Amino acid sequence: MTDRLATRAAELDAADPLAHVRDAFVRTDGVTAYLDGNSLGRPLHATRAALADFVDGAWGERLIRAWDEQWMDAPTELGDRIGRVLLGALPGQTVVGDSTSVMLYKLSSAALGAQHGRDEIVACADDFPTDRFVVEGLAAEHGHTVRWLSVDPRTGVTLDQVREQIGERTALVLLSHISYRSAWVADMAAITAAVHDIGGLVLWDLCHSVGALDLALDAASVDLAVGCTYKYLNGGPGAPAFGYVASRLQGRLRQPIQGWMGAADPFAMGESYEPATGIRRFISGTPPILGMLPMRDMLDLLESAGIAAVRAKSVALTDYAIEVHDALLAAYGVELASPRDPALRGGHVILDHPDFREVTASLWERGVIPDFRPPHGLRVGLSPLSTSFAEVLAGLRAVADLLGERPPLAAAP
Template sequence: MSHDDDLSPQVPDDLAAKAAAFDDADPLAGYRAEFVHSDGVLAYLDGNSLGRPLRSSGRRLAEFVEGEWGERLIRSWDEQWMDRPTELGDLLGRVVLGAAAGQTVVADSTTVLLYKLARAAVQARSGRAEIVADTENFPTDRFILDAVAREAGLTLRWITPDPATGVQLHEVQQLLSDRTALVALSHVAYKSAYVADLPGITAAVHEAGALMLWDLCHSAGAVELGLDAADVDLAVGCSYKYLNGGPGAPAFAYVAERLHGELVQPIAGWMGHADPFAMGPSYQPAAGIRRFISGTPPILAMVPLHDMLVLLERAGMPQVRAKSVLLTEFAVELADTMLAPYGVAVASPRDPELRGGHVTLEHPAMSAAVAQLWDRGVIPDYRPPSGLRAGLSPLSTSFAEVAIAFAHIRDLLSSESG
């Protein structure tokens, strides 16, 4: 069954025409052909969990195995691999983060980097006794911050935000004091896609003399960022969502240059040493951002991430964000028109300035619906207690694909209610 055959009988004519018009006018439509698309998937709405692979990555991985690894063998460490975590970090900083060179490194997982930066931050503010976080953040963030607080003998001060609005500036300000060492929040909320006031919250945290750590997992590659312009201290993020690095792809850490000499990262591995091959008796951190590396970086896993960053640079983040806004606006319109009659509520902000790259739809039947959608080849994801997340990757997702997915959601809910 073709996508067109599937679209016409299920999507209202006006919405089908609108999807087609959006796709025809989309300046980024040509990029869809650069991704792997399976015939068994009618609509992929989970790019905010795992992005599609690029076709070029398969070829590049094979070339890597034959050339950099197979031909050059151990010599590639001296020739190019030692600098790859920082060179790729510079590319990521320039294309996605709004960060000057020398402040971003690709290594480890988000969990490990969260620990490193949080632990280093509270040590750098050792006279202070509190960490501020929020109860709606992703579990890993909450678990890591709790572990750091216990390890350092600090108190966690919890914000309990309205899930529909996300963490507000005034909520952060209410908990800030001269006891605050660190504030750690997600820029885009993983449930609702609410976009926090990154510049405003960062400035308030600095006024209190504390450090600010942002989780950019749901921002990088979907939302324009300006870390340097906002005077951000610290940030981490993964590369397997909108950056299409693949399952288990390495994460990234941003540390503002002004903090390099002040922060002592807690996992002192040989690759972060000033002279890794000295094999000396004690640890001396490398200069600059390299000091935040610990063990041997996953060089092979950096190949797909590099490919996607090159593609993003070619497309341009302003254009990517513009399409992201159009995709999510269309998803909200489809939800209001096709799904609201069945009791579906849009749990993401309606203001596109406050909405990231996904739209969350709430309904008591969503858990069962997602399982059935997967069987149909429509792939969103589910987040408790009742949220279907439609993650819309701008370079690989068409408007027709979104319309098809929502038609299938409507069919399942109409069967449920009928």
């Protein structure tokens, strides 16, 4: 069985049109299998040189002059590139800056402020903590009620579930496009249309989508979206988030954190705040220029590869992970907690077993790096451009080895 899986992995790697791109990423001898690329992407060799060039050049040589020469426009220029390469968004609708949590707050609060006479927020009870916590805080701040969607953690939010919760009082629906647990892909276009039908706005969290799926925000008439850049965009720990605001809404929404960099003329030092026109008004403080550097190199790779090819590789990787689960792990009582249908599955796979908290800790000691999500999910995150099929097999084979060393589970009474 193992020989067949190894042969299969070798065949898939040999046929992979993106295999050569793996050499662009920094690797260390201590890691046998990195299965957490959907939490923090590997760094690129090019980034090391880019950071050194930045210190010696734009920062070291040009100093403060670099603000006028290039840095002031960096949040919108990089935002436009993310929009073009990955989001299916025309220019002038995407901006880079802040953390994901802050960007979620800013765009959600702006949306609520524009929805006069509506006092309900719809969100998923099983969403990532930041999303839920931001919703709770906004509801308290605005005096709104939250209608929580209760979903099966092994699947995710459906159109019918959303329709059951929305109505004439709905101001905002905030959902993750891909469930951080199961990898379930929500129907963005259909859900957005349903919310629009009752006069609501939708904010999509794209943290597990951007760089793994082929997105089409403009075509789906998306209102608002937020995504991080340290997962599939390999921007590094703490890399800034991006926010998307459809051009039709920009003049209607008031940005809640009125900082000087979002003003019409930041250097006028005016007595009162006048927002910039367009997407720039959603900038608050000084842009994180240094934090934007690494993702530029990754965007070069993604644009060269093409997001359609990246998505095809992602599907192949997760298909193979499920194949290995069925062959090696199911016999130990491991359950697949992600959709088998690739059309409903993002770039990671969740495997459930009561021992996986302890197993994950042991895997890390052996140089196999997945992550653990309570109550007992081992999350296999597969970054398409940096992960090989052989790496997937090595990692999941280590899981099987550890389970084989543990006493069998007691039978249910």
